[in-house]
Amino acid sequence: MDHMLSSIKSFHELPDTTRMQYYSRDTSHGVAYYTNFDLYKCKEANWRDSLKVHLGPTPPEPEYVPEVCKEALAEWGGEVVKVGEELMGKLCEGLGVERERSKKMSFFDTRYMSGHYYPYCPQPELTVGLKWHTDPVVLTVLLLNEVVGLQVKHGEDWIDVEPIPGGLIVNIGDILQMMSNGEYKSVEHRVLANPYREARVSIPIFFTSSMTEKPFEPLLELVSLEKPAVYQKFTLSDFMRKYYSEELRGKSVTNTYKVSNI
């Protein structure tokens, strides 16, 4: 874990010219160094840079992965698959759904990493590290360094998430909220602009489906006369198109699939 955090930090502290070789506004495949995806639509820019690497099902071409984090990423990427599968199994169990269901339906077969770097912000009250959002995926496994900044929404309040050394944060994403017919709720969260001299590093690994055109709907085991489907059929490509065409905010995209909106 420490190796992964320090290697992502090292990437972001490389000279600008080296990092900029990876810069791309298209983060849909391979390796991309980027900042706000919604830069041209949002009111405030995130005080953050990020390195995105698509890890699977097709691994990235090794020559495109920055040398400083190649080894750590190969190691962590492998470990995190085991963590994700174990978690997904438990979450299925929690729903009373067969453990293998996520595999059979391929809604959990792809993953990508964002290696975020939140540098010191001299006027943190004027912007944010990362805006209020939910993750547009099934599940996120998040590794954090010791610098605080992540907050989750609880009712009307924002609660600080204290990093625990050796611990991981797990977020339920929007896709799991819809597949579970609303039994699991995706978590609304944000990151404050970093007021500390020490850079904040966070490394989410996002698990989702590679089946972008397959129609998904709440698992049939979870739909009954007493609890009809809360969400309509959706495809991941439609969901992602909506998600990325809006300014990042709360649960606005999930709500568009609610049956009551038909």
Ligand SMILES: O=C(O)CCC(=O)C(=O)O
């Ligand atoms: O930096 C963090 O702690 C959270 C990052 C995050 O929420 C995201 O990348 O979706």
Ligand SMILES: [Fe+2]
């Ligand atoms: Fe997030």
